[in-house]
Amino acid sequence: MKERLLSWFSEIFGDTNNTEVYFAPGRVNLIGEHTDYNGGHVFPCALSVGIYAAASKREDDLLCMYSANYPDAGIAKVPLSLLAPKRTLDWCGYVEGVFHTFRKNGYSIDCGMNILIYGDIPEGAGLSSSAALEVVTGVLIRDFYGIDISNTDIAILGKEAENNYVGTSCGIMDQFASAMGKKDNAIFLDTNTLDYEYAPIKLSDASIVIVNSKVKHSLVSSQYNIRRKECESALECIRAGYDIDALCELNVDEYEQYSELILDDVCRRRAKHAIYENERTIRAKEALNNNDICLFGRLMNESHDSLRDDYEVSCEEIDVLVNLSRELPAVFGSRITGGGFGGCTVNIVANDGIGSFKEYISNGYFKATGIEPEIYVVTPGCGPYKL
Ligand code: GLA
Numbered sequence: 407m408k409e410r411l412l413s414w415f416s417e418i419f420g421d422t423n424n425t426e427v428y429f430a431p432g433r434v435n436l437i438g439e440h441t442d443y444n445g446g447h448v449f450p451c452a453l454s455v456g457i458y459a460a461a462s463k464r465e466d467d468l469l470c471m472y473s474a475n476y477p478d479a480g481i482a483k484v485p486l487s488l489l490a491p492k493r494t495l496d497w498c499g500y501v502e503g504v505f506h507t508f509r510k511n512g513y514s515i516d517c518g519m520n521i522l523i524y525g526d527i528p529e530g531a532g533l534s535s536s537a538a539l540e541v542v543t544g545v546l547i548r549d550f551y552g553i554d555i556s557n558t559d560i561a562i563l564g565k566e567a568e569n570n571y572v573g574t575s576c577g578i579m580d581q582f583a584s585a586m587g588k589k590d591n592a593i594f595l596d597t598n599t600l601d602y603e604y605a606p607i608k609l610s611d612a613s614i615v616i617v618n619s620k621v622k623h624s625l626v627s628s629q630y631n632i633r634r635k636e637c638e639s640a641l642e643c644i645r646a647g648y649d650i651d652a653l654c655e656l657n658v659d660e661y662e663q664y665s666e667l668i669l670d671d672v673c674r675r676r677a678k679h680a681i682y683e684n685e686r687t688i689r690a691k692e693a694l695n696n697n698d699i700c701l702f703g704r705l706m707n708e709s710h711d712s713l714r715d716d717y718e719v720s721c722e723e724i725d726v727l728v729n730l731s732r733e734l735p736a737v738f739g740s741r742i743t744g745g746g747f748g749g750c751t752v753n754i755v756a757n758d759g760i761g762s763f764k765e766y767i768s769n770g771y772f773k774a775t776g777i778e779p780e781i782y783v784v785t786p787g788c789g790p791y792k793l
Contacts, residue, residue: 431456433583436685442577445652446684451585454787503571532749537580540564623792640677701736710741719746
């Protein structure tokens with residue numbers, strides 16, 4: 407891969423003097439959805455696919471960006487001095503955003519860079535190609551400009567870039583999972599404190615299988631922002647009677663005790679999802695520690711049902727996939743993963759049933775929707791690295 411990136415780089419930017427190649431992974435979230443902006447737990451793992459970046463410093467202050475995935479777009483060029491939030495809606499906004507955010511946080515970046523990007527992760531599938539792009543940019547800024555910064559802080563700056571520069575109000579999960587990934591482990595992260603623990607993925611004779619629905623409804627970002635607002639209003643209502651800073655500070659019993667303070671039915675259901683999902687995530691991590699894959703799978707199923715019914719972020723195509731999956735005895739659990747309204751499902755499938763799983767899901771999904779899904783059997787990958 408390194409040679410391929412370097413050869414593209416020299417084609418586009420002339421030579422490969424002082425050029426380095428880096429990688430940052432995408433992620434799949436096993437459970438803990440829409441909890442990260444409610445101060446709850448998440449349980450994602452990094453993937454072995456993600457975003458590669460070949461880069462070298464320039465003598466002037468231009469940032470020159472090229473994506474091998476979008477060759478027709480050519481090289482985008484912008485002087486560092488002209489970076490400004492929402493300047494572009496293109497993919498390069500993520501790269502620009504990280505440069506801008508490092509500078510805003512006082513890190514010195516004294517010259518521009520040539521950057522060639524290549525992603526081997528399906529884009530728009532809810533597997534966090536954008537977080538991987540932010541993290542790989544953070545890592546190359548760290549190394550090229552000699553900045554002393556931890557991977558956790560790179561994740562935090564990546565999120566800040568996405569919130570303020572790109573203008574998407576995501577939580578910290580995706581950037582954290584990409585920056586802090588560990589091979590064969592999931593990350594159990596408390597988004598309130600950023601305390602985390604690695605949990606070895608021991609699934610005995612089963613695997614993580616991702617099914618890409620190949621649909622992405624345009625609702626994603628507008629509905630994401632609406633969900634955040636609904637959770638904020640639910641929090642405001644509860645704060646009238648109980649002193650908390652985030653919904654997930656409540657456990658399920660406390661929620662049941664205070665839920666009547668939330669007058670609006672929709673906001674109450676959103677809060678219910680977040681609080682129950684947080685508890686499911688804590689239990690799922692324990693189940694994994696205890697090798698209880700059946701319980702882990704059941705919690706994944708409950709997570710999906712809650713995302714479908716109370717949080718209302720699923721969609722027809724994803725429900726078709728989940729329902730087909732649950733018809734198979736080899737499947738321990740199946741749920742939507744990521745922000746919602748399309749993207750992928752994550753499934754735990756017994757190894758000896760993976761062949762028939764692929765066939766059954768592909769045929770059934772095609773019959774119901776006319777779309778051929780993509781199916782990937784994955785193992786958790788490591789965090790960012792230099793090739
Ligand atoms: C998107 C966001 C994350 C998280 C998930 C939902 O992936 O980027 O921060 O909120 O949705 O769990």
